[in-house]
Amino acid sequence: MITLQNVTKTVQSGADALTILNDVTLEIPDGQFVSITGASGSGKSTLLGLIAGLDAPTSGAILIDNENITDMNEDGLATLRSEKIGFIFQSFHLIPSLTAFENVLIPMEILGLKDAKQRAKDLLEAVELTNRGHHYPTELSGGEQQRVAIARAFANQPKILLADEPTGNLDSKTGNHIFDLMTDLHDRHNVSLVLVTHDQNLADKSQRQIILKDGKVISDNYNNFGASEENLSTDEHG
Amino acid sequence: MKFIFNLTFREIRSSWRRLLFFFLCIAIGVGSVVALRSLIQNLAQAVGGDARALMTADLEIISTNDFSPTEISKIEEIINKSSIVEARNEAITASAMSRPVDKANENFSIVELKGIESPFPLVGNFTLENGKLFDFKLLENRGAVVAPILLEDLNLKVGDKIRIGEVEFEIRAAFESEPGDSGGFRLGPRVFVEKKAFDEAGLTGNRGRLTRRILYRTSENPTALVKQLRDNLQGTILRVRSYRESQERLGEQFARTENYLSLTGLLILVLGGVGVWNVARVFVEQKRKSVAVLKCLGASGTRIITVYLLQILTLGFIGSLFGVLLAQLTLWAAQSYFGAELPPEMSYAVHFSTAFQGVLLGVLISFLFSALPLLQVRNIKPNLLLRDENNKNLRRLDWTKTIFTIISVGGLLGLAVWQAGSLIVGAFFLVGLGLTSVILYFAAWILTLLLKKVKNLGSFSLSQAINSLYRPGNQTRIILLAVGLGAFVVLSVQFLQSNLVREFDFTRNQTLPSLFFIDIQKSQIGELQRIVTKATGEEAQAIPTIRARIAYINGEPINFQSPEVRQEQGRIGREFAVTYRPNLDENETVIAGNWWNEVSDVPEVSVEESMSKDLGVTIGDSITFDVSGRKITARVASIRDIDLRNTRTAFVFVFAPNVLQDAPQTFVATVIKKLPETERARLQRDVIDQFPNIQIFDVADIVAAVQKLINNFVLAISFVGGFVILSGILILIGSVALTKSQRIYENAVLKTLGAKRKTLAAILFTEYGLLGLLAGIIGTGFAVLLSFAVSKYILDIEWEFNLTITLAGILITTALVMIIGAIASFDVLFRKPLATLRSQ
Secondary structure, X not given: OEEEEEEEEEEEEOOEEEEEEEEEEEEEOOOOEEEEEEXXXXXXXXXXXXXXXXXXXXXXXXXXXXXXXXXXXXXXXXXXXXXXXXXXXXXXXXXXXXXXXXXXXXXXXHHOOOOHXXXXXXXXHHOOOHHHOOOOHHHOOHXXXXXXXXXXXXXXXXOEEEEEOOOOOOOHHHHHHHHHHHXXXXXXXXXXXXXXXXXXXXXXXXXXEEEEEOOEEEEEEEOOOOOOHHHHHHOOOO | OHHHHHHHHHHHHHHOOOOHHHHHHHHHHHHHHHHHHHHHHHHHHHHHOOHHHHHOOOEEEEEOOOOOHHHHHXXXXXXXXXXXXXXXXXXXXXXXXXXXXXOOOOOOEEEEEEEEOOOOOOOOOOEEOOOOEOOHHHHOOOEEEEOHHHHHHHOOOOOOEEEEOOEEEEEEEEEEEOOOOOOOOOOOOEEEEEHHHHHHOOOOOOOOOOEEEEEEEEOOOOHHHHHHHHHHOOOOOOXXXXXXXXXXXXXXXXXXXXXXXXXXXXXXXXXXXHHHHHHHHHHHHHOHHHHHHHHHOOOOHHHHHHHHHHHHHHHHHHHHHHHHHHHHHHHHHHHHHXXXXXXXXXXXXXXXXXXXXXXXXXXXXXXHHHHHHHHHHHHOOHHHHOOOOOOOOOOOOOHHHHHHHHHHHHHHHHHHHHHHOOHHHHHHHHHHHHHHHHHHHHHXXXXXHHHHHOOOOOOHHHHHHHHHHOOOOOOHHHHHHHHXXXXXXXXXXXXXXXHHHHHOOHXXXXXXXXXXXXXXXXXXXXXXXHHHHHHHOOOOOEEEEEEEEEEEEOOEEOOOOOHHHHHHHHHHHOOEEEEEOOOOXXXXXXXXXXXXXXXXXXOEEEXXXXXXXXXXXXXXXEEEEEEOOEEEEEEEEEEEEEOHHHOOOOOOEEEOHHHHOOOOOEEEEEEOOOOOHHHHHHHHHHHHHHOOOOEEEEHHHHHHHHHHXXXXXXXXXXXXXXXXXXXXXXXXXXXXXXXXXXXXXXXXXHHHOOOOHHHHHHHHHHHHHHHHHHHHHHHHHHHHHHHHHHHHHHOOOOOOOOHHHHHHHHHHHHXXXXXXXXXXXXXXXXXXXXXHHHHO
């Protein structure tokens, strides 16, 4: 469960303070597929980054499985990410010095998993890249790179998958393929999926749609398909 | 841990090319430390390693006079009681003129003649050119064993005869390695003859520069015996030495030289460290996103730093190993360049301990200089993957960095102290390096400030180039510091060389003789003058010289057996050539007291200024001289300054005319006229033929030998300076890499705005040209200042500004930086702007 309580994020922009997120309160239950949309600068990516502990809020609290991550230090947050969170970026962010296989391997090696290599192979197979494991990121197409990134995001068997515009840098056909892959894995592994996107078509496919504007949640609705009874019952925002 | 090792391995696999400069910085630094240390260690081993073989005995007693019967009995009193003396012999050495007996062969040479007795050598081996061991029978009945170079010089072969003094010797063999050869400065090749024949050659009469030795081989450590001999020989001028003392003294000298040279190596290594620091900064800058990704995936800052540190230490280690290889190559290069000047038995191998030390030093420097930049990894926030904020936090100073800065400086001090072998020298090195850097950095700061002022005067390219020197994260001052320092070292040596060589260029000194004739007997003066006048038209003036030693100062005896005097032996304990005359020479000035105008009843002496300081004497003090065993006490009447630049002869002690005229004396005559080489040779041959006892010094030969010495010295230092420049260049290349991404972006924008490739190339060349120009000005400027200070205050020679070196120094530095800087960034010009702008 992801919980945000009155979260505000302010950054200094020159002499002025700029509020990116303004008093956001949210709850995302386990296994839910949530999309976050909004115009550029509305605070979507910041919200995602705060959930992953990549940055700290200026005020308010963020809880992952009822544990307040706002007070954690850098190393504590790193441990949290390695154990519970997977992240997919718009520009893939693979480590250029490592092969596709090694990129997938990294999160498991950080955790010290014993069967890391076999799992990495399985994950690459799941994203249909079995034969591309020994290639470096620069030798892969955008779609292939994003598939590696997805395999990497699932490597540590996270409970929460955060995706920041995962299809933004891809053509629509590849983008759709990546989306299907992501949702398929979400369904199979029952992880919470938080997807930041500009693409309304993708947002429409999620169970729940949150729309941000100027750092505030202006809409939080369940799509009328795919949401289970259980999920609907937890909806407090209607 | 597995994660750390795996990632380290993978990172090295992919980044080694990017860290190649890092690798080279360390390799060159370690290479210079190991090469310099090995060179001096091997030299020490070759020269002083076997002090016993060098002495050819365990103990020696040296005198420049004949051993008197009293001295002999005092020596024998101790030796006869000793149970450790196994063997004894005597040797006598002097320089003399030699020439082939065959009149058709017109060659001649000055030789170092050594008269020896059997058994020889008491210690060590004496191998002949044919590989056989020396047999004393070769010397019997006027045989000689000579250095191979003499055969070459005189165009002779074994079996031919040479004349030395009054005696003809048959050359029976040439030796391969001479026992007791330290490879030091020699007037001429060595010739071994029987001691008996030496006496017969008429060279032992009334003349100086003769050294007599009694040598002993002992079965045990001779230290106690040396002490007994010294006690018993109190009051005499005999010197007693054991090989152990020579070994210790040589050992200390070499250890000191080794440590000082190692500091020079450390300087290069520290410059390499600056390169490492730069590369580590670029590395962290380039790895920002990878670090953020790793943090995003859950790796802690400490683990990531450990990965990169391990990577750098691994490369530092391999770089150091490569440095050791480089050192070995350097030693082989030294062998081919300087082999002839160095002892023949010298080894050119790098010792394991030195190599180990070099590798340790390289790894430590890698750590000390990369730790601070790597700490920046901690400040990289993973959220830069979502929003790439600028790096304002990256360089923030916090307590961890403060502690690491202190550790780095402390570590560096530790290394300097370790290398110098002394806390004070190590600390001075670091403070000196710091001060020099601050001064050069300050000069760089002022020059770049001035450059800003002229920015608007020139063309678009010039103003853009100047702008580039100020771009954020610019390395301008670091490059100026590093390259300027290299140019400074190399040019300082060049300036000093030009001044030193000029100082020894006798063609500039019209009064310096071209030939010296010494050991002329009174009866030979007339005929010699006739020969000289016939050849030169010059009337050679004969100056009387008397050999004398200082025995007492103000009635206080100089105890030649005391350790202090033994150490000062070279300066005050030696035998002096003194003279007497009524007048002051043209090149002399009395700076205290009065020159004698009339003969006084008290014997008077005039002392040269620096000698008066060494002896601590002033006007009115008394100095007692030992002249062939007779004591003569003279009052110091005046202290003179001798202008060595304008001198014919330079006597440290000059007596009033009435004091020494009856003492045993020889005469010196000089030829001022600069004769052509063939005429000079003919005149020398004529004199040798007629007076074989007279020695002739050809100043041209001495000047050539000194110039060769200076040139070798300069070559050696330039070699070191070259390493410094190379480190500077690596720093330059590293710095180019540091600002490359900015340059790529700027060029993309300029291209989009319509700048042609030609314009961008012009900006590039102007930027590095300006950088080189400033580095050249800084390096040359400070080199001029240093050479002036060293010439005036340390070497005490005339200093002259050398425009050629100054201009060449500035030009070469400019060209070097321009070419290397431009080459390192040239690919930037060919990048397509769209791709660059999209990726931003």
